Amino acid sequence: MAGEEPSLTGGExxxxxxxxxxxxxxxxxxxxERPTAQLWxxxxxxxxxxxxxxxxxGRAGEELTAQTQARRDLVDGAALLDAAARVGAxxxxxxxxxxxxxxxxxxxxxxxxxxxxxxxxxxxLRPLGLWWxxxxxxxxxxxxxxxxxxxxxxxxxxxxxxxxxxxxASAEGFxxxxxxxxxxxxxxxxxxxxxxxxxxxxxxxxxxRLYPRGNDxxxxxxxxxxxxxxxxxxxxxxxxxRFLDRNRxxxxxxxxxxxxxxxxxxxxxxxxxxxxxxxxxxGAVPGPVTSVASVGCHLLLRDRGAVLVGxxxxxxxxxxxxxxxxxxxxxxxxxxxxxxDVTRRVLxxxxxxxxxxxxxxxxxxxxxxxxxxxxxxRLSSTGxxxxxxxxxxxxxxxxMQLSLPVS
Amino acid sequence: MAGEEPSLTGGExxxxxxxxxxxxxxxxxxxxERPTAQLWxxxxxxxxxxxxxxxxxGRAGEELTAQTQARRDLVDGAALLDAAARVGAxxxxxxxxxxxxxxxxxxxxxxxxxxxxxxxxxxxLRPLGLWWxxxxxxxxxxxxxxxxxxxxxxxxxxxxxxxxxxxxASAEGFxxxxxxxxxxxxxxxxxxxxxxxxxxxxxxxxxxRLYPRGNDxxxxxxxxxxxxxxxxxxxxxxxxxRFLDRNRxxxxxxxxxxxxxxxxxxxxxxxxxxxxxxxxxxGAVPGPVTSVASVGCHLLLRDRGAVLVGxxxxxxxxxxxxxxxxxxxxxxxxxxxxxxDVTRRVLxxxxxxxxxxxxxxxxxxxxxxxxxxxxxxRLSSTGxxxxxxxxxxxxxxxxMQLSLPVS
Numbered sequence: 001m002a003g004e005e006p007s008l009t010g011g012e013x014x015x016x017x018x019x020x021x022x023x024x025x026x027x028x029x030x031x032x033e034r035p036t037a038q039l040w041x042x043x044x045x046x047x048x049x050x051x052x053x054x055x056x057x058g059r060a061g062e063e064l065t066a067q068t069q070a071r072r073d074l075v076d077g078a079a080l081l082d083a084a085a086r087v088g089a090x091x092x093x094x095x096x097x098x099x100x101x102x103x104x105x106x107x108x109x110x111x112x113x114x115x116x117x118x119x120x121x122x123x124x125l126r127p128l129g130l131w132w133x134x135x136x137x138x139x140x141x142x143x144x145x146x147x148x149x150x151x152x153x154x155x156x157x158x159x160x161x162x163x164x165x166x167x168x169a170s171a172e173g174f175x176x177x178x179x180x181x182x183x184x185x186x187x188x189x190x191x192x193x194x195x196x197x198x199x200x201x202x203x204x205x206x207x208x209r210l211y212p213r214g215n216d217x218x219x220x221x222x223x224x225x226x227x228x229x230x231x232x233x234x235x236x237x238x239x240x241x242r243f244l245d246r247n248r249x250x251x252x253x254x255x256x257x258x259x260x261x262x263x264x265x266x267x268x269x270x271x272x273x274x275x276x277x278x279x280x281x282x283g284a285v286p287g288p289v290t291s292v293a294s295v296g297c298h299l300l301l302r303d304r305g306a307v308l309v310g311x312x313x314x315x316x317x318x319x320x321x322x323x324x325x326x327x328x329x330x331x332x333x334x335x336x337x338x339x340x341d342v343t344r345r346v347l348x349x350x351x352x353x354x355x356x357x358x359x360x361x362x363x364x365x366x367x368x369x370x371x372x373x374x375x376x377x378r379l380s381s382t383g384x385x386x387x388x389x390x391x392x393x394x395x396x397x398x399x400m401q402l403s404l405p406v407s
Numbered sequence: 408m409a410g411e412e413p414s415l416t417g418g419e420x421x422x423x424x425x426x427x428x429x430x431x432x433x434x435x436x437x438x439x440e441r442p443t444a445q446l447w448x449x450x451x452x453x454x455x456x457x458x459x460x461x462x463x464x465g466r467a468g469e470e471l472t473a474q475t476q477a478r479r480d481l482v483d484g485a486a487l488l489d490a491a492a493r494v495g496a497x498x499x500x501x502x503x504x505x506x507x508x509x510x511x512x513x514x515x516x517x518x519x520x521x522x523x524x525x526x527x528x529x530x531x532l533r534p535l536g537l538w539w540x541x542x543x544x545x546x547x548x549x550x551x552x553x554x555x556x557x558x559x560x561x562x563x564x565x566x567x568x569x570x571x572x573x574x575x576a577s578a579e580g581f582x583x584x585x586x587x588x589x590x591x592x593x594x595x596x597x598x599x600x601x602x603x604x605x606x607x608x609x610x611x612x613x614x615x616r617l618y619p620r621g622n623d624x625x626x627x628x629x630x631x632x633x634x635x636x637x638x639x640x641x642x643x644x645x646x647x648x649r650f651l652d653r654n655r656x657x658x659x660x661x662x663x664x665x666x667x668x669x670x671x672x673x674x675x676x677x678x679x680x681x682x683x684x685x686x687x688x689x690g691a692v693p694g695p696v697t698s699v700a701s702v703g704c705h706l707l708l709r710d711r712g713a714v715l716v717g718x719x720x721x722x723x724x725x726x727x728x729x730x731x732x733x734x735x736x737x738x739x740x741x742x743x744x745x746x747x748d749v750t751r752r753v754l755x756x757x758x759x760x761x762x763x764x765x766x767x768x769x770x771x772x773x774x775x776x777x778x779x780x781x782x783x784x785r786l787s788s789t790g791x792x793x794x795x796x797x798x799x800x801x802x803x804x805x806x807m808q809l810s811l812p813v814s
Binding site: 031032033034066067069070071074157160161239240241285286287288289290294295298301302307308309310311314341344345348349359362363365366367368369370371372 | 438439440441473474476477478481564567568646647648692693694695696697701702705708709714715716717718721748751752755756766769770772773774775776777778779
């Protein structure tokens with residue numbers, strides 16, 4: 001049957017798949033609601049052009065024929081490509097050099113390690129093409145990417161953190177992927193646009209139907225600088241399950257996914273669940289436990305193994321950039337750092353004015369007088385203590401400042 | 408040498424240790440700044456009365472003699488007991504029926520499982536007695552206890568959560584232990600007093616020196632209803648290292664420790680570190696990542712294995728009450744819950760007004776017409792869909808409400 005498919009062995013000058021192949025994928029991606037295992041099996045075995053022919057003529061096997069029965073005579077691949085072209089979009093397909101194969105490799109290939117975010121994608125979830133509207137290069141923009149997602153109804157805090165993480169990840173060279181929705185998604189996208197970074201919005205419907213309408217301006221700007229993409233063909237409207245499928249695409253295309261704010265049943269949790277299922281690292285931003293907008297994030301952190309993300313550095317580490325780990329946050333250094341216990345006790349037992357005899361210090365600190373004298377000798381050589389007419393005291397000069405610890 | 412120690416084999420009528428033993432422990436607990444391994448070894452081998460005599464007369468071995476040299480002639484056990492009695496306090500000692508042996512068992516005893524919070528305590532950290540000022544019964548009040556600790560400089564959010572957790576844990580029958588400090592500690596203590604529960608404040612200095620002075624009223628109220636306790640003898644002032652030692656006692660006495668708010672270098676982190684080292688479960692309350700008061704908590708959650716605590720139920724689960732686990736927080740149930748994917752897709756493809764033919768629904772949902780017809784038949788029997796003059800539609804009546812998912 002490979003002989004029937006000369007177009008597959010040919011190819012355009014730039015290495016991308018020829019028009020007939022593209023038209024066939026356009027058809028195949030639309031003839032079922034989402035790719036089925038049977039559909040991918042057929043494409044894998046006979047190629048997209050023959051697969052389309054077999055489906056159209058009802059010779060694709062009983063199961064696949066039933067799956068495609070409803071749409072097989074309605075879908076027109078060429079018309080879909082034309083519709084895409086009218087909004088400046090194209091279809092990238094498996095086999096194209098720009099196809100994000102690293103993110104959408106089949107599950108049966110060797111799985112990457114968890115923190116590399118290279119787990120395979122189950123056949124039925126691998127899109128048969130990505131509709132791509134925007135100047136961003138698919139391979140390079142998706143090669144180093146993080147998803148920043150969350151609720152459509154965030155708090156001002158959530159918006160701020162989403163913007164900070166979006167802009168921060170962008171400054172670190174990451175493409176920021178999100179769902180183009182109101183709330184957290186929009187805040188992340190906008191922040192990236194603000195720093196002239198690359199952001200990609202994955203839509204639940206067609207790339208010619210910018211949804212939600214209220215984000216029309218934002219999505220147009222993304223389409224002009226980054227990309228608005230979809231696994232669904234042009235003309236497709238949004239439905240509940242298409243949002244869930246869209247979340248899978250986001251999870252698959254991103255090296256790591258961070259949820260900024262999410263209520264207990266937020267769709268962002270499904271993105272996180274898919275990311276985890278695909279072996280992509282999942283992060284979550286904590287918030288006040290009194291905030292319903294953080295309940296989902298706390299669920300991820302408490303019960304689902306998500307990593308706490310508080311700063312861009314955490315997100316960068318999560319995405320697994322080689323050799324980079326976020327340093328732990330530290331407070332200001334104090335002069336007490338690095339002192340051994342006995343020295344600390346001697347220092348604290350010393351007055352800051354007047355003076356004390358070594359025996360007094362010894363009794364107060366509960367340390368043998370000989371030890372106290374040795375410590376005092378050592379400390380006086382560093383200037384930390386001085387011996388005055390009334391005895392030993394801490395030197396007032398600058399360095400050694402005492403305050404009670406927070407507790 | 409046991410023959411020299413008749414008082415140890417005797418005992419008061421209530422099973423508590425006789426006065427000479429108590430006086431000896433008062434001396435032994437004060438003669439060094441904190442218990443040393445040599446001191447405990449001696450007490451374990453000859454008993455407290457003989458141990459005191461050997462130390463006083465400089466016959467306790469070279470090392471211990473050096474350790475006790477500074478204070479051995481200054482400490483007066485009877486005077487300490489008198490000083491305690493003047494503020495209504497007493498010394499409870501190992502061997503007393505009320506001694507919290509479960510919490511302060513030596514490390515070489517079999518260790519409990521982590522979530523039981525029964526890890527042993529290193530010899531050098533086991534206090535040689537607890538000064539106890541208040542009506543709470545030591546054994547029962549410490550048997551079921553949680554520590555609620557945190558920064559002295561909390562946000563209003565932190566105070567609120569500390570109060571909620573303190574009152575909540577108290578309502579669940581737990582004693583709430585904290586350090587009596589400003590901020591989180593005080594908020595937790597106060598909330599427990601507010602619900603007439605039992606709270607215990609562990610002080611860094613003597614129980615006759617209520618510290619900080621600004622919490623004098625609070626600490627007095629705790630001493631009147633619960634207990635203000637210390638491992639340090641009456642008259643002892645506070646020092647930096649005594650706060651750290653106090654934190655160890657809190658960690659050891661509590662079944663679980665939760666940090667509510669803590670800056671990056673907060674002393675509360677030392678309490679958490681000690682709790683973890685002693686195999687007690689550690690929880691941390693998340694907060695806004697923009698809040699410096701939550702940095703320490705996020706550090707615990709991100710890097711140190713602390714469990715996220717957002718509600719009393721989380722804290723109760725952390726403390727390991729048998730058979731109790733916190734149910735995951737859930738959002739409101741929707742009519743879509745439990746529907747299979749095909750059914751959802753059919754439902755979404757149906758109009759809510761007018762009607763559609765099964766073939767239209769099939770094309771829209773990408774599902775074979777035969778399947779669509781079967782699903783419609785099933786749904787019509789539940790009343791979720793109706794067949795009108797124009798075709799099938801979703802029933803308007805109540806139950807089935809559609810909204811786009813958050814994403």
